[in-house]
Amino acid sequence: MKEQLALLPGYLVAHLQLTLVALTLGVGLSVPLGIALSRSRRLEAPVLAVASIIQTIPSLALLAFMVPALAALGLKSIGFAPAIVGLFLYSVLPILRNTVAGLAAVDPALREAARGVGMTPGEQLRRVELPLAMPVIVAGIRTSAVWTVGTATLSTPVGAPSLGNYIFSGLQTRNYTAVLVGCIAAAALALLLDTLVRALEAGIRRRSRALVGTSLAALGALGVIAAGSFVASAAAARSEGDRISIGAKTFTEQYILSRILAGAIARETGLPTEAVDSLGSTVAFDALRNGQIDGYVEYTGTLWTTIMKRSEIPGDRAALLREVDDYLRAEHGIVVAAALGFENTYTIAVRRADATRLALRTVGDLAPHLGAMSLGGDYEIFQRPEWRSLQRAYGLAPREQRSMDPSLMYEAIRARQVDAITAFSTDGRLVSYDLQALDDDRHAIPPYDAIVLVSARTAREHGDVVTALRGLAGSIDADRMRRMNAAVDEQGDTPATVAERFLRERLP
Template identity: 55%
Template structure:
């Protein structure tokens, strides 16, 4: 079997069990809310329109946006915000089909029941719900397929799922990981849909045997799928657990792997929350939902401290450390030794032909150039500072995934990109980094931050991670990134590059 595939399958039991738990939790609670609500609106008709409108409106919100909105609303990342968003998404098909199923029951049968002296509740339980059950179950099938698919998007809010394969695979161009995640999610959706379909047939045929077999198969699936989580929960392991965060690009995955490796070697249990959004990761550290992660001094300076000046590397670093300590109780930061700054980049041959070597040189060409940037850049303070200091006005701004920017500029689909200075694709694609002569971009020293939640084990965690201080230079980090993004190596192997080069 392919080695890359074997490496990805090692994660499958954990990712699948967590995905299944999140899916089942959302469906059970969603159905538990939707069925009584649907029954209520069939009794109180004035509520039917508003309830269906609200449920339909929730479906119009992009799923990733709804998941992201749950984080600031709940002030939490992980299972809870993901579960609540998925519950909301599960409700519409169940409510709509339950209302439709009850409304379509033959009025003559209802009149016959009344003639036999049945109360409204007896009519509901003995006549309407049994006859509506095939339609209701069809709605549950729809909700199930929706929720299984949308659960893959819960990764950026800190809920581990099969989406971890997809997000990390897309960022590192590891399409084996992407395929494993897609196939696993699709298989789970098809299996659950098939079992519920059998229940639907059993309900329409009034077959208790068929319903029993389908129910047994469903319980067996849940027991097998959730067993890795159950086993880990019952394991007698009293070692402290350190939760390591990572944002959603290659360098972050490599550094998280390096950090977790050191912690595990020192006897800690570790858990990784990866593919987190920038603000999600920082807020999670402050709230104690992760224990440590790597961020960059310029990101904290510009985005969280709201500073627009650029006093230089050391003042920014000292200012960030002071602010973290005084405002958020983050006492310990480890400067890793390299800087991954935002920068503008062009194809070297084209830049040489046009005489462009600095961002100043772009001024006369910008009106004819297309600028490609990652999802965050054009909404960040750095972009406003860049346009303010240089007066640049590009022909078009194109937002794209960071993994696509480099190939886009290499093939002239865009003229300039907002690159990351330690990205391994810069030398591989023969790109030129343009000098920021006016200091629009602040320094971006890589900082390993240890949050206040880790205070109980702070001295031991510091002992383990302190040797990483000032030992990874730009070239070494760029080499590790290139191993993944250009050479197709694994994250684990890239982390080993750092260890082998004496950074262990």
């Protein structure tokens, strides 16, 4: 708990920054647009329809879409920018709708009276309509504020630090203390903003200048805290010079490896480093390609199928690695600094008791039984080329396919919620949960060697970083990686602790 609380100020302020910036942009667009729509009823329905459609897009999908969209415009495509754009779009509907509704509810007799005393349209808006509609408008802001706080927890996979870091990493590493801290902090922030905006709404309704002033002062203080932290972080980054950013995807092994890479670089070069956790798979590669992170660990099979779009599989792991290396260097200038020495491939796993009862040793042995079984997989496997390759090679047709967070697959099979899962070969829970990984005897899945990638910019400007990472070549075999994963997932160690232990042994 102490370690989690030490991270809280940074994550909380980052979350506050995302929320306030997105909410400010949402108010800045929605209120003027709502006023314009109240003057042009023909546009009201289509504009509200567009805002409603945006609201129906799953928030994680909307945030993830911002990454390639901003990259296509030549803008920074991970971190603060895509999160802000996505959250801003998500904040619009309640404010816009309430602005339109609040202005429409103004008594026509009052408008007529305003015109009768000679008010111009602008004066009528400022002195009559907006004051009367303001409580409804502020109620929309209140709803938007709570929504934005909740949605901001999903900014983590696009590289924006937030309280979602607690939740994503905590679920993957089974650190439920971290999940609890993240959830409580997000709920507290939502309640705080809701209380302040509600007080503002009440002050407007009661025409209490004191209550309005106090509410605005408190909201302003939060803004000052967020802005001050942003300026301080920017100043610190400038004073430190280059900071080497190492990405990590959303599972335990990646959290450990990112810290091993960062630690090796810091020890060998003295450069400051940071881990950028819980990135989506394609988000991590795009960030590396665009120079927004400096390195991360990828798997040759993922590059082969998802990035290179290849379906045929070379005869051996070394040949595939050579082709991946040549492709990355030629197409993107990305350097393969090291192959770490282990392969973490997809595998189908069943409970060992079921494997014994049904005489299951290979995926081919499982195929005749799978029609009566439920198969669990992470949330991307059933859309990946590897799954289609398995289906072609073995004719796999499970009775039910269930997509879920990778951390929950193992719990699901242990609790008999599913009969088989698409597991990862270096996951320590294969052993601790007494699962049998089945052999891919027809080689439907390509090799998945863990390799260290370095961006073209970093390789060009920091040759010492590449040299430091090359020192990790062949340093981790599958059994060691499995033990390190188990130390986090089963024994409660943090990824940083496991990485530091490895580095002390490797680089004393």
